[in-house]
Amino acid sequence: MPDHCAACGQDFKIEPGFYIGALWTSFPIVIFIMTLLSILFLGYFKMEMNWFFVALTVILFLLQPIIIRLGRSIWIHVFIGFDEHAEIK
Known part of the structure; x- marks a missing residue:
């Protein structure tokens, strides 16, 4: 995962x-996937x-990198707002 957002410069290592x-x-x-x-x-x-x-085990094992990245993306969006008009740094 990158250290900073390429578009806005947001630090992804918050704490x-x-x-x-x-x-x-x-x-x-x-x-949801298991269901x-x-x-x-x-x-x-x-x-x-x-x-x-x-x-099921093999499929979930192969999808794990995608699931982890999606979960992290959702988590950071809960706490950090997104401004589509922000200037690129």
Whole structure:
């Protein structure tokens, strides 16, 4: 993750431990993905439970970098406002 925003210069390292709260924003994303995959794999494809857990684990493991970045983005947007008319530094 960059240290500063390229557009406005906002420091992304606000304080030590700031992004621990991003766990609370990434958790609902994981639950949403797990629910969709459960409906798809168990309901539509009628997958066996053992293979379902393997597939779910692999997919969530591969999506983890995206989920973490999205959770951090949501978390910082809760505390830092966005001004689309800000001057580029």
